Amino acid sequence: MIGLLKRDLTLALRAGGGFGLSLAFFLIFTALVPFGIGPETGRLAEIAAGLLWHGALLACLLSLDRIFQLDWEDGTLDLIATSPLPLEAAAALKALAHWLTTGLPLVAAAPILGLLLNLPGPANPWLVASLLAGTPALSAIGTFGAALTVGIKRGGLLLSLLVLPLYVPTLIFGALTATRGAQGLDATTPLVLTAGITLGACAILPFAAAAALRVNLR
Amino acid sequence: MVLTVTNLACARGPAQVLAGLSFSLKAGEALILRGPNGSGKTTLLRTLAGLTPPITGTITHAEGAIAYGAHADGLKTQLTVAENLTFWANIFGVRDISAAITTFALAPLADRPAGELSAGQKRRLSLARLLVTGRPIWALDEPTVSLDTENTARFAVAVNAHLAQGGSAIIATHIDLGLPGARSLEITPFIAKGMPAHDPFAGAEPFSGADL
Numbered sequence: 001m002i003g004l005l006k007r008d009l010t011l012a013l014r015a016g017g018g019f020g021l022s023l024a025f026f027l028i029f030t031a032l033v034p035f036g037i038g039p040e041t042g043r044l045a046e047i048a049a050g051l052l053w054h055g056a057l058l059a060c061l062l063s064l065d066r067i068f069q070l071d072w073e074d075g076t077l078d079l080i081a082t083s084p085l086p087l088e089a090a091a092a093l094k095a096l097a098h099w100l101t102t103g104l105p106l107v108a109a110a111p112i113l114g115l116l117l118n119l120p121g122p123a124n125p126w127l128v129a130s131l132l133a134g135t136p137a138l139s140a141i142g143t144f145g146a147a148l149t150v151g152i153k154r155g156g157l158l159l160s161l162l163v164l165p166l167y168v169p170t171l172i173f174g175a176l177t178a179t180r181g182a183q184g185l186d187a188t189t190p191l192v193l194t195a196g197i198t199l200g201a202c203a204i205l206p207f208a209a210a211a212a213l214r215v216n217l218r
Numbered sequence: 219m220v221l222t223v224t225n226l227a228c229a230r231g232p233a234q235v236l237a238g239l240s241f242s243l244k245a246g247e248a249l250i251l252r253g254p255n256g257s258g259k260t261t262l263l264r265t266l267a268g269l270t271p272p273i274t275g276t277i278t279h280a281e282g283a284i285a286y287g288a289h290a291d292g293l294k295t296q297l298t299v300a301e302n303l304t305f306w307a308n309i310f311g312v313r314d315i316s317a318a319i320t321t322f323a324l325a326p327l328a329d330r331p332a333g334e335l336s337a338g339q340k341r342r343l344s345l346a347r348l349l350v351t352g353r354p355i356w357a358l359d360e361p362t363v364s365l366d367t368e369n370t371a372r373f374a375v376a377v378n379a380h381l382a383q384g385g386s387a388i389i390a391t392h393i394d395l396g397l398p399g400a401r402s403l404e405i406t407p408f409i410a411k412g413m414p415a416h417d418p419f420a421g422a423e424p425f426s427g428a429d430l
Contacts, residue, residue: 003308007294007301014296075290079347082267082286083309218231218270 001089004080008097018066022059022102023109029055030113041118048117049127049178055113056106056131057171060138063102064163065156067094067146068213077150081217091209095136095143095202103135119182126181130194134174137198140205141166147209151216170197220245220283220386221266221355226275227410228258228265234273235261237410241403243355243386248377248400251390257409259390260289263357266388285353287361291344295333299324299343302332307350318349321376322369337364345373348380356380356387362395371396 012019033051034044071077080090110131111124119127145163149155173194180187221243228236235258243249251259264270266277267286293302303315303324319325322342327335332343341364348356356377362370374396377387381397389395 003305006308007297007305010301011294011296074294075288075292076294078264078267078269078288078290079286079292079306080309081269082284083306083351084282084311085309 001085001093004085004090004093005097008094009100012097012101018063019101020105022063023105025062026055026059026106026109027113029058030116033117045118045120045182048114048119049123049182050175051117052110052114052119052127053130053134053171053175053178056110056135057138057167059106060102060135060142061160061163061167063098064142064146065149065159067098067143068150069146069155072150077213078217081213087210087213088206091143091147091213092202092206095139095206095209098143099136099139103131103139107131107135122184123178123182126187126191127178130174130177130181130187130191133177133191133195133198134170137170137194137201138167140198140201141170144205144209144212147212147216150213170194173197219243220279221388222276222278223266224276224278226262226265226277227273228261228270229273230258230261230264230270234410236405236408239275239405239408243388245354245384245386246381248381248387248389248397250395250397250400250402251388251405252392252402253390253405253409257405259405260359262405263359263388263390266357279355283353284355284357285348285351287345287348287356287358289359289363291340292347293332293340293343296331298329298331299335300328302343303346303350306347310351310353312350312352315350318346321349321379322346322372338366338369341365342369342372345376349376354385356385356389358387358389358391360390360392362391362393 030052037044037047068077071080081087107128110127114124114127142163145159145166148162149159152158173190176190177187177194180190219242223242224240226236226239227234239262241249251262253259261270263286265272267284297305300315303318307313307315319328322345324342324346327339332340335343345361362373365373377395377397380387
């Protein structure tokens with residue numbers, strides 16, 4: 001089981017693996033915001049937490065179609081499906097590998113990029129906590145979407161359309177946690193709800209992803 | 219019997235491809251699937267491997283007995299030859315990849331990334347994967363594509379060794395592999411021409427806008 005996770009991490013880190021794509025997108029997105037919104041620090045500080053959540057979500061979306069597509073193209077997915085590894089476990093490991101290579105770097109980068117947007121200092125712990133609690137849900141939901149669209153040539157557009165509405169609850173509660181944190185209010189309730197969405201998504205969606213893969217591999 | 223297929227009908231996508239197919243396979247036996255291009259050899263092998271459910275009929279074999287060798291090599295080009303094999307050995311719970319490396323003479327290539335290999339070398343690596351599955355029934359789809367004469371013979375030796383150890387193989391191929399005692403199965407008589415696949419909406423009323 002651990003072999004698939006190790007392989008996915010190795011592939012992501014080797015040349016052409018796509019590691020860093022999401023992180024670079026997140027950096028570019030955040031760096032460009034002051035040019036579009038204007039550099040007034042007060043206005044930026046007000047919207048920084050929500051913007052960082054938007055950036056992280058879009059950066060995550062960018063790498064979703066790689067989750068199963070590459071394995072499908074070279075025939076590895078067929079072989080994994082006929083191996084002793086249950087497809088449910090494969091889907092869960094794929095989601096975990098995606099989070100480790102995409103979600104976790106975004107969480108680590110967010111407080112640094114927060115400086116660019118003049119994010120108030122007390123908001124940082126809430127921002128990191130909300131991203132830590134929320135990004136695994138983005139990976140789990142994304143893995144399900146990738147399983148639904150595997151085998152479709154250039155299915156990235158369909159994948160984004162399928163996944164975006166499912167991302168909305170995570171975005172609402174995640175961004176609310178960070179925004180309330182920035183305003184100095186208690187943000188425990190939205191944080192707990194964000195974590196709840198993640199737990200629910202991680203519990204249910206690997207099974208849904210495996211069912212979708214079985215249909216798509218026929 | 220390690221594998222028994224009774225009255226099997228299978229489909230690829232929406233089209234039924236084969237119907238009324240029955241055969242069985244003993245331990246130590248090889249079965250060569252014959253049939254022209256597009257006759258359904260790949261569909262049959264995918265059905266046996268469990269990727270496509272059969273429309274009718276039964277396939278009986280021990281749980282996790284079939285190792286499927288697809289047309290695609292299923293290699294990761296960024297990983298080395300040894301890393302590719304180690305990954306599959308780990309998935310199948312096998313410890314040792316050295317037998318697979320020596321059987322297909324991959325030792326000089328072990329540290330090369332799979333992406334730098336020639337088509338024939340990739341094929342050998344893909345076939346070596348069968349040895350690290352440790353599974354008794356090999357279901358192979360055109361295993362000798364892009365192999366030269368020497369390596370085709372090497373593959374035949376590997377299959378014979380597998381059969382001698384009580385394994386079995388079902389191989390779709392167009393060439394003579396040189397497997398003594400292998401049976402042939404011509405699938406042309408079982409081609410389901412023009413038979414529609416099972417359609418869950420077949421009996422439904424046609425949709426008409428007037429119902430709205």
